[in-house]
Amino acid sequence: MEVIKQVVEDPTLSPVEKVLFAILYCNRQGKECNLSVQDLVDYVGLELEKVRKSLEHLEQGGLIKIKKDCRITDASSFLNCAVLVEGLKHKGPEVPRP
Numbered sequence: 001m002e003v004i005k006q007v008v009e010d011p012t013l014s015p016v017e018k019v020l021f022a023i024l025y026c027n028r029q030g031k032e033c034n035l036s037v038q039d040l041v042d043y044v045g046l047e048l049e050k051v052r053k054s055l056e057h058l059e060q061g062g063l064i065k066i067k068k069d070c071r072i073t074d075a076s077s078f079l080n081c082a083v084l085v086e087g088l089k090h091k092g093p094e095v096p097r098p
Contacts, residue, residue: 007063017054019044021063 007013007021023043024033040051058064 010061012061013057014054016044016046016050017058020051020054021058024064 004022004025007018010018013021020040020043023040024035027033027035037048037051040055041048044051055064055066059066
């Protein structure tokens with residue numbers, strides 16, 4: 001549960017990013033989580049662009065890894081991500097938050 005604590009306490013993450021990470025973490029099977037982007041949009045109640053930017057921010061921070069063949073272009077896209085667990089190597093992003 002150390003990874004959850006790190007995410008919750010991270011001041012660089014927005015509330016939306018923390019919720020998205022929690023959704024991915026709770027829906028993982030092993031290190032992978034296969035949800036449609038529409039599922040994530042529905043869970044958080046935000047527009048696709050905000051969800052896409054939040055996912056990119058999580059990836060830049062080292063919390064998730066979006067596979068190279070995944071394109072978040074529309075709500076029917078599928079997100080295949082590796083959610084890092086106890087060996088989390090989180091780093092602060094070098095770009096402004098969405």
